[in-house]
Amino acid sequence: MFEEIVHTDTFVLLTSILLIAGVVTTKFSARLGVPALVLFIAIGMIMGSDGLGFIYFDNASTAQMIGVFALVIILFEGGLQTKWSNLKPVIAPSLSLATIGVLITSGIVGFAAWFILDLGILESLLFGAIVGSTDAAAVFAVLKGQNIKDRIGTTLEAESGSNDPMAVFLTVAMIQIITLPDTNIFSLIGMFFVQMGLGVLIGLLAGKLVVKALNRINLDSSGLYPILSIAFALLTYGVTSLANGSGLLAVYVLAIVIGNSEIAYRHSIFRFAEGFAWMMQILMFVILGLLVFPSDLFSLPVILKGILISLLLIFVARPIAVFASTINMNYTNKELIFLSWAGLKGAVPIVLATFPLLAEIEGSQLIFNVVFFVVLTSCLIQGTTITNLAEKLGLTGPKKTTPMHSLELVSLGKVNTEMIEYEIEDDSAIVGKTLQDIEFPDGAIVNAVIRFDQLITPQGNTKINPGDFLYVLTSKKSKPDVKRLLEEKKEPEEGEAKKSPKKKPKEEQEAK
Template identity: 75%
Template sequence: MFAEELHTDAFILLAAILFIMGVVSTKFSARLGVPSLVLFMLVGMIMGSDILGIVYFDNAALAQMVGIFALVIILFEGGLQTKWSSLRPVIMPSLSLATIGVLITSGTVAVAAKYILELGWLEAILFGAIVGSTDAAAVFAVLKGQNIKDRISTTLEAESGSNDPMAVFLTVAMIELITLPDANIFSLIGSFFIEMGLGLVVGFIAGKLAIKALNSINLDSSGLYPIFALAFALLTYGLTAFLHGSGLLAVYVLAIIIGNAEIVYRHSIFRFSEGFAWIMQILMFVILGLLVFPSELFTWDISWKSLLISAILIFIARPIAVYLSTIKMNYTHKEKIFLSWAGLKGSVPIVLATFPMLAHIEGSQLIFNVVFFVVLVSCLIQGATVTNLAEKLKLNGPQKVTPIHALELLSLGKTNKEIVGFEINSDSVLVGKKILDIPFPEGAIINVIIRKDQVVTPMGNTIIHSGDFLYLLTSKQNKPRLKQLLEEKRHEVYQEVNKSS
């Protein structure tokens, strides 16, 4: 059926089957205790030529392109969800893990690969560089919705979102040293700092421009705003890469800036990005699963070598990197154990493993197969036990509650009105107050209150309770004032009263 050419109708049918299997597998992943991304890869492997034989796929260049495109979307969605208040205290340890930590991990694994895989030193260091980084897609997927302490989860998310430049630099640098004997290591090091700097600068500028554009333009449909925001992510990556900077870092910085700003149709942008990120995650891991041939992967020679390298990576290289790169950064022993265990490998190492294949480096197929096996082991063992380990180490934070209700809104077109949602915490100044006593900005009204999954019709004498979820209609001009009122805490009011007295 797909031997020579994948016709349009057959391609659409296949895509539908793959997406349905991918979505359904997320339902079983929680019950089986297996991260969904592992099931996505298994779907690809099963559909491939070695098992069902439905699709024959060995195009490493296409897999690399899809993988990088998917990573842009995943990093964008992850950055949108990152709160600056949680990120700011962990910037230094995250950057230390993303740079020094990756170097230590890569170097330790390189020594193991040299003797276990019998590679040359340059090829062994290349292997270490490929598996040295923590994967953003895997970390975001495993930690999403889990009630792990913000400081720890944010450290991992920031590390995985910012360590791709180091992994890409090391991989490309080693490939150049292998293929171009006259390559200058010092110029390569200089280019790394230029790439990082360009990524930060372009990402910051693009983020500010995106906020201004989103809040200034009046589009006929609210559904266009998420696409507009996503277009900025793709533009940021493309422009930064064109300037020889780190496009992935730029996208992550852009997303953090947008996610922590006041933007119109915020809820729509977040939900669309989340859905699209899931689509790209399914597509990416299915394609990566198609790219591997189980008959070559699960041989005794590959299996025992990969398991040994995985053990060294998980139990030696990553812990050493965490403990050395977080010295004097106020992390407890339990927190360092968790950071060591949660250094998941995922799509980035597999995508990077296609680089040596495209450069026709000797032993590149062996490197790819072992990297894929290592990723499977990491996802199956570490990914499936992250939550349980957090509980045993007592690193759980407050339960993250996502409202199960939804409010579908019609597009407001070019009006200057917007509906915002806000959850009332126990320390809010509004708790216990009647609606008529709350000094809302002019024109701001409460449309509906969700209280313990029940809809409450707001009246003047309705009292606000802790845990209430409010949907409010306000003008775009008064939105900052409304937000300030909603976020006001009791202790802040008490301090103001003491100052005035």
């Protein structure tokens, strides 16, 4: 009994140390220019049996389970942040990259691995399937907070969020073909379309139901709403997977629907999902770092083979896949070069590399080690240079400003009000007006005005200037009317309207 308590206490202590170390490394990550996930993996490798020896971990099944759970949370958080207005124009290229692009990448790398890794052709194609997709966790982590142009950034995020089903399908299909030689390939292709279709359909339906549930249910504590949203994400994954659909795709679609809808406690849900996603990234990459043994990973054969495949993947397979799958989709060469370079590998390939281990495929340990090395190489080479490349190619936009969001009143009891934060733009209709001249809906009142980082106590004669942040306390019933008022644009002045005919040159002058 005493030994079990000591073991539990040790586990809690080590978990706390790993989480603290993971959070602290995010600061070093920004300063060193190295993606945080690389440092998380390094923590796991250092703490493991080949490092300091604090933790011995070689359970691929547990690592796979934790990895899938973490990916659900990460995809959910990424989908919440995806704006439909940015996503809609890039759906076609994103889906093309997520399907055709992954297939091309997997095929090229698979045939190359046949020569480099000295595996059978089927095992080599399995390797290609594992590393063929762009990783959502890596892309979301690297692009978060960067000022890369919306069209390119959204394309990458949508691709990485929707290509996991293709990678999972190809990996599972190849394992099935290897272990069951009589497998019907055409039935596998049909199964893929069923999985994708069910993923999108269930994700859409679940999203609409969750939005209604969040808005109508009245819980005793506001802190329960974020937990409920995460529970719905996990439920969506589970139901979709049991129905033989793509659970990961369903979660991503669910999150997009929720993120682009008006929901109660929106800000709390977003912030909780962001913090939870960070925690799951730390946990997942540390666990994956524990799973690998550095003495095997950094052996000369693995290093040489890993470098060859990494270079081929980065400079040949990914660019061919990007250029081929986006033909006639109005991307410039600079944009395609950036999309090619930003095809980061991360947690998904490592998690998928545990599938052959569990299926006891011949050469599975070599596949796992080389996949791990390829992921590290991709993160270190591509992940550290994405922002610089975007700047050199002229693909960075203006610095991102704080978007409109709700700051809920956190209370242990039931509340029916929210605090709206809104940044006043130059063309806003209320610019230049005083608060007493603005006809706010009943039940709405301005609580604070932030101007140049200074708090201004609102009074009737307080004039609204561009760049001000207004904090408006409103009832949930009046919230849509308040938003419409704040988003209303200024009418063009008569003087400006009269200038336009004068700017028309020769036609009117010749007519006169």
